[in-house]
Amino acid sequence: MARQTAGGTPETTRRSHPGKGPRQARAKGRGRPRDERADAAILTTALDLLAEVGPTGLSVEEVATRAGVGKATIYRRFAGKDDLVLAALQSLNERLPAAPATGTARDALVHVVSGWWESHDDSATGQVFPRVFAYARTNPEMFGCFYDSVIEQRRDLYRTIIRRGVVSGEFRADADVELLTTLVISSTLYVLQVRASGRDAAPGSGPAELVDAILTGFRSS
Amino acid sequence: MARQTAGGTPETTRRSHPGKGPRQARAKGRGRPRDERADAAILTTALDLLAEVGPTGLSVEEVATRAGVGKATIYRRFAGKDDLVLAALQSLNERLPAAPATGTARDALVHVVSGWWESHDDSATGQVFPRVFAYARTNPEMFGCFYDSVIEQRRDLYRTIIRRGVVSGEFRADADVELLTTLVISSTLYVLQVRASGRDAAPGSGPAELVDAILTGFRSS
DNA sequence: GTTTAACGAAACGGCACCGTACCGTATCTG
DNA sequence: CAGATACGGTACGGTGCCGTTTCGTTAAAC
Numbered sequence: 001m002a003r004q005t006a007g008g009t010p011e012t013t014r015r016s017h018p019g020k021g022p023r024q025a026r027a028k029g030r031g032r033p034r035d036e037r038a039d040a041a042i043l044t045t046a047l048d049l050l051a052e053v054g055p056t057g058l059s060v061e062e063v064a065t066r067a068g069v070g071k072a073t074i075y076r077r078f079a080g081k082d083d084l085v086l087a088a089l090q091s092l093n094e095r096l097p098a099a100p101a102t103g104t105a106r107d108a109l110v111h112v113v114s115g116w117w118e119s120h121d122d123s124a125t126g127q128v129f130p131r132v133f134a135y136a137r138t139n140p141e142m143f144g145c146f147y148d149s150v151i152e153q154r155r156d157l158y159r160t161i162i163r164r165g166v167v168s169g170e171f172r173a174d175a176d177v178e179l180l181t182t183l184v185i186s187s188t189l190y191v192l193q194v195r196a197s198g199r200d201a202a203p204g205s206g207p208a209e210l211v212d213a214i215l216t217g218f219r220s221s
Numbered sequence: 222m223a224r225q226t227a228g229g230t231p232e233t234t235r236r237s238h239p240g241k242g243p244r245q246a247r248a249k250g251r252g253r254p255r256d257e258r259a260d261a262a263i264l265t266t267a268l269d270l271l272a273e274v275g276p277t278g279l280s281v282e283e284v285a286t287r288a289g290v291g292k293a294t295i296y297r298r299f300a301g302k303d304d305l306v307l308a309a310l311q312s313l314n315e316r317l318p319a320a321p322a323t324g325t326a327r328d329a330l331v332h333v334v335s336g337w338w339e340s341h342d343d344s345a346t347g348q349v350f351p352r353v354f355a356y357a358r359t360n361p362e363m364f365g366c367f368y369d370s371v372i373e374q375r376r377d378l379y380r381t382i383i384r385r386g387v388v389s390g391e392f393r394a395d396a397d398v399e400l401l402t403t404l405v406i407s408s409t410l411y412v413l414q415v416r417a418s419g420r421d422a423a424p425g426s427g428p429a430e431l432v433d434a435i436l437t438g439f440r441s442s
Numbered sequence: 443g444t445t446t447a448a449c450g451a452a453a454c455g456g457c458a459c460c461g462t463a464c465c466g467t468a469t470c471t472g
Numbered sequence: 473c474a475g476a477t478a479c480g481g482t483a484c485g486g487t488g489c490c491g492t493t494t495c496g497t498t499a500a501a502c
Binding site: 052053054056057127130131133134136137138140143144147176178179180182183185186187189190191193194196197198199201202203205209210213214215216217218219 | 273274275277278348351352354355357358359361364365368397399400401403404406407408410411412414415417418419420422423424426430431434435436437438439440
């Protein structure tokens, strides 16, 4: 929220808790400019840590240590821990995959889900989702921000593909696009999460089987 | 607040250590017997707290305070925080609903999902699941124990109903029971969790619509 | 009544963390 | 050049929790 990007765009940032002096967007400064590498390092490190220990488990000190920056460098950019967490979550949108423009909608869904499936084991993104999800009730403000800016982007990705399938006649005309989107996202999230513990919630099923199982009721033929 | 040991070594569970008296039912002692009300109060309080703040957020002191017992009373029963958390999770199985024995499998599914749906707002059970889920990778031991003893019980509930539907011919004979079970559980978990933040992942859809959407592809006809 | 152990309460040392403040240094603008 | 600001470190006070231990008390068994 109160984060400022060194890039320049002097967007008016507002803090929700004006308890202390806000970190306003720095006017084209006369002094030493902020290190953009520090910006990136802080955000990616925060994201990694977010995936490992979640929003409450994340510590600013640990972020600073891992990112190789001083704590002051972080507090110079963010109003506090919550602000940092939110900024890190927002940065997830820069890694959003694109929907394949060709082929059947089914194949496109399988492709996107497969990408998620694969990225789950090595990237931070996979673990961030369930971690943040757990705070839907505890911290609705944070979760809401996350949902609206990150989840909604993903939903839109699936929604677009599914709509294409409806228009092309591949899916039934009366298919509930929103519900279908929810089914794909939720089951993927769940299966991947269970897999992370070494169990298997759907033995013998990969992304394709998962998608096909969901789609069976929505196909036209 | 979650503690992250800098060295990376997670807290060692003393559950298997015989060094300190492990928690066990005291064998007919001669002194003052343990207060059974304390047993129940500790577990239910721990469960409530687990739903509110999750496994790492839970503090033994808070449990003691809310349960109206001394910390010593807790440490007399449990080897430590982890042991307490595990016991609390296990106690979830005492609240497992039963599968309706009559009616269609579809109606039984809707009934069970509706029960989950309703109980979700009562906080305890509903919020515990996503909280624990977030630790599938961080604490696989805890999650595994949770999955095997709690999730598996729920799966079995759904599995039983779905199998009945397959046998009765209500569902297709080639339906993947495990996958179908996963779909029902995952989507319910997801929708309820999103709802907890005030959003709606499936506008206009309740338990019945959710179940029907999943089942459309698995019905015989 | 004596023994035994659980009880609630409180205190302890220790650790991790937050957020701030201050270094000496580095890198910009004017 | 001088002034301004960011940099990586480091230190600090304050807070919260952990896990343990000590109290004096209480409730059962013997």
